[in-house]
Amino acid sequence: MRLETPRLLLLSLTADAIDALLTGDAARLAALSDARFPQPLRPPPLTEEVLPLVRDRLRADPSQDGWWTWLVVRKDTNEAVGSAGFGGGPDSEGAVMLGYATYPTAERHGFATEAAGALVRWALSQPRVARVCASLPPDNSPAIRVAEKLGMRMLGTVWEEDLDEVLLYGIQRER
Numbered sequence: 001m002r003l004e005t006p007r008l009l010l011l012s013l014t015a016d017a018i019d020a021l022l023t024g025d026a027a028r029l030a031a032l033s034d035a036r037f038p039q040p041l042r043p044p045p046l047t048e049e050v051l052p053l054v055r056d057r058l059r060a061d062p063s064q065d066g067w068w069t070w071l072v073v074r075k076d077t078n079e080a081v082g083s084a085g086f087g088g089g090p091d092s093e094g095a096v097m098l099g100y101a102t103y104p105t106a107e108r109h110g111f112a113t114e115a116a117g118a119l120v121r122w123a124l125s126q127p128r129v130a131r132v133c134a135s136l137p138p139d140n141s142p143a144i145r146v147a148e149k150l151g152m153r154m155l156g157t158v159w160e161e162d163l164d165e166v167l168l169y170g171i172q173r174e175r
Contacts, residue, residue, distance in 0.1 A: 001065055001066045003070070003118045003119070003122055004075075004118075005114045005115070005117070005118050006114070007074060007075055007076070007111075007114060008072055008073065008074060008075060008081075008111065008114050008115055008118070009072075009073045009074075009075055010070045010071070010072055010073070010084070010115055010118055010119070011033055011035070011070060011071045011073065012065050012066050012068070012069075012070050013033075013054075013068070013069045013070065013071050013083075014032065014058065014065070015055045015056075015058040015059045015062075016028075016032055017029060017032040017033055017071075018051050018052075018054060018055040018058070018069070019055055020032060021041070021043055021051065022043065022048075022051055022052065022055070024040075024041050026041050029041070033071055033073070033080070034073075034078060035071060035073045035078055035079065035080040036077070036078050036079050036080065037079075037080045038079075038080070038103050038105060043083075044071075044072075044080070044082045044083035044101055044102070044103060045082070045101040045102070045103065045104075046099065046101045047069060047083055047101070050069075051069065054068045054069055057088075064088070064089060066122075067085075067086050067088050067089040067096070068085050068086060068087075068088065069083050069085040070083060070084050070085045070115070070119065071083055072084055072102070072111060072112075072115040074111075079106075080103070081102050081103060081105075081106035081109075081111045082100070082101050082102030082103055082106055082111060082112065082115070083100070083101060084098070084099065084100035084101075084112070084115040084116050084119050085098070085099060085100075085119070086098055086099075086119070086123065087099065089128070090126070090128045090129045090130075093130065093131070094128055094129055094130030094131060094173075095129075095130065095131045095132070095133055095170075096123050096129055096131075096132055096133070097133050097134065097135065098116060098119060098120065098123070098132050098133065098134045099134065100112045100115060100116040100119075100134075100143070100146060107142070108142075112142075112143075112146050113146045113149050113150065116146055116147075116150055117149075117150050119132075120132045120150055120171060124171075124173045124174075129173065130172065130173050131170050131171065131172050131173065132152075132170065132171050133152075133155070133168060133169065133170040134147050134152060134168075134169045134170070135158055135166045135167070135168050135169075136166055136167045136168075136169060137166055137167075138165070138166070138167055144167065144169070147169040148169075150171060151171050152169040152170055152171045153169065153170065153171070154167055154168070154169055155168045155169065155170045156168050
């Protein structure tokens, strides 16, 4: 699956592409994604621990394509600048959780905002999605700014085991 923005191409990572990324198989990853990756080859920030689970879920149920990790690639250079994605498909209330991160060399260029915006629009166009949320550490000002630029508003706080109390941001589908 692919999405495009003015500067970016978003590619829903397949199980095979995730496997190539995790095993450091740069040639196979390049063939599967048509993207150049920062060297040494490593997963985008905040994804390394979750990617094996995502790969296994996509292998078990390929229909989940689009509801996990998307590679964010600059159109002008074919350089992978980060990732964005969801923590699975919509829950029983129609909510999906969004995450986004860029490689350190790609920070402060608006790539996370542009990519996350494309995914919010895509998700809210899906019939079962009513709301897109993001749980953000209170000290992560850049991530909070991205959420606010996307029109998300703080809904409250939630407890996450690895992070303690985090801010919950969200945006609803327009009726």
